[in-house]
Amino acid sequence: MVDLTTEYLGLKLKSPLVVSSTPLSQSIATIRRMEDCGAAAVVLSSLFEEQLILESGALDKDLTRGTESFAESLDYLPKFEDYGQGHEAYLEHLRKAKAAVSIPILASLNGATAGGWVRFAKELEQAGADALELNTYSLATDPLISGADVEKGLVKLVCQVKASVGIPVAVKLSPFYTSVANLASQLDAVGADGLVLFNRFYQPDFDIENLDVVPSLHFSTSEELLLRLHWVAILFSHVKADLAITGGIHTAEDVLKTMMAGSQVAMLASALHVQGIDHLASLREQVVRWMTEHEYESIRQMRGSLSRRSVPDTSPFERGNYIKTLSSYTMEKPTTLQ
Numbered sequence: 001m002v003d004l005t006t007e008y009l010g011l012k013l014k015s016p017l018v019v020s021s022t023p024l025s026q027s028i029a030t031i032r033r034m035e036d037c038g039a040a041a042v043v044l045s046s047l048f049e050e051q052l053i054l055e056s057g058a059l060d061k062d063l064t065r066g067t068e069s070f071a072e073s074l075d076y077l078p079k080f081e082d083y084g085q086g087h088e089a090y091l092e093h094l095r096k097a098k099a100a101v102s103i104p105i106l107a108s109l110n111g112a113t114a115g116g117w118v119r120f121a122k123e124l125e126q127a128g129a130d131a132l133e134l135n136t137y138s139l140a141t142d143p144l145i146s147g148a149d150v151e152k153g154l155v156k157l158v159c160q161v162k163a164s165v166g167i168p169v170a171v172k173l174s175p176f177y178t179s180v181a182n183l184a185s186q187l188d189a190v191g192a193d194g195l196v197l198f199n200r201f202y203q204p205d206f207d208i209e210n211l212d213v214v215p216s217l218h219f220s221t222s223e224e225l226l227l228r229l230h231w232v233a234i235l236f237s238h239v240k241a242d243l244a245i246t247g248g249i250h251t252a253e254d255v256l257k258t259m260m261a262g263s264q265v266a267m268l269a270s271a272l273h274v275q276g277i278d279h280l281a282s283l284r285e286q287v288v289r290w291m292t293e294h295e296y297e298s299i300r301q302m303r304g305s306l307s308r309r310s311v312p313d314t315s316p317f318e319r320g321n322y323i324k325t326l327s328s329y330t331m332e333k334p335t336t337l338q
């Protein structure tokens with residue numbers, strides 16, 4: 001009998017299969033279905049900083065902060081009505097989700113700057129969230145703000161959230177930091193309980209007929225997993241925080257790779273949008289079959305087995321991989337490069 005159990009943010013989970021933050025969890029019936037199909041935990045879709053500031057009536061004050069990105073994101077506020085719900089409705093949904101299923105429910109706060117809005121984290125805890133995922137999506141477009149300043153702001157935000165709740169806090173990060181390993185250590189030092197790698201960036205597309213720049217959302221493919229595997233494999237055993245992968249997990253093989261890199265959980269969004277919630281059950285079955293065939297007894301046994309710490313040759317994680325990949329291509333296929 002294969003043991004699929006894992007621990008994430010101090011929560012004991014029946015398997016590593018976790019539903020990433022997505023609007024699919026806005027229906028209680030769907031959350032029940034997720035549990036029935038084998039989800040070990042569900043992260044709810046996000047409450048946004050901009051939404052909370054507006055609701056709290058502190059808009060004028062916060063606008064004077066002069067954060068360009070904040071003012072700019074207000075243009076999108078009407079879309080919140082379509083996307084989600086007000087914070088009271090969110091709390092009510094969280095309570096209902098907790099009552100409906102026995103798996104852990106994680107609330108998600110989505111913001112980029114420290115400020116008064118962070119107090120809503122406490123309300124999420126009081127409404128029963130088992131843990132909090134803090135999505136720190138932001139784009140550093142101001143040439144006057146250095147990378148160090150961006151990181152300082154992020155660390156300050158995490159400190160604020162950690163100080164306002166007693167439940168574990170995971171931080172969902174972007175891959176676009178100068179030194180991901182250094183930032184991970186900084187977040188570790190201020191007590192982040194988990195690091196979720198990585199946010200996907202939704203670049204707007206160009207509509208050349210109407211001369212417009214339009215939002216575009218494409219679901220991921222397994223190719224996007226490689227970046228996450230790489231960084232979790234590098235960070236494994238170098239940070240105290242639990243590691244989680246979101247982005248590009250579609251198949252049972254993807255789930256297994258995620259574990260071998262050193263992640264505690266495999267978070268899925270696109271795969272469930274594309275294949276349906278039942279896909280969770282099929283993934284679980286295939287993971288168990290593969291582990292049985294390969295004589296693995298538990299997830300614990302395979303975790304980190306392909307991390308940088310565990311493999312004898314660490315060059316694939318370094319510049320060596322880059323050189324090898326390019327040079328092997330030119331040697332094998334010289335004619336295609338003419």
Ligand SMILES: Cc1cc2nc3c(=O)[nH]c(=O)nc-3n(C[C@H](O)[C@H](O)[C@H](O)COP(=O)(O)O)c2cc1C
Nearest residue numbers: 020021022023045046135220246247248268269270
């Ligand atoms: C339609 C949709 C809505 C999403 N909404 C949120 C959100 O509210 N908060 C959040 O942190 N992530 C959100 N995400 C990102 C996912 O949680 C996930 O991190 C990302 O899609 C990568 O995983 P995937 O490759 O399995 O899709 C959303 C993704 C999709 C597809």
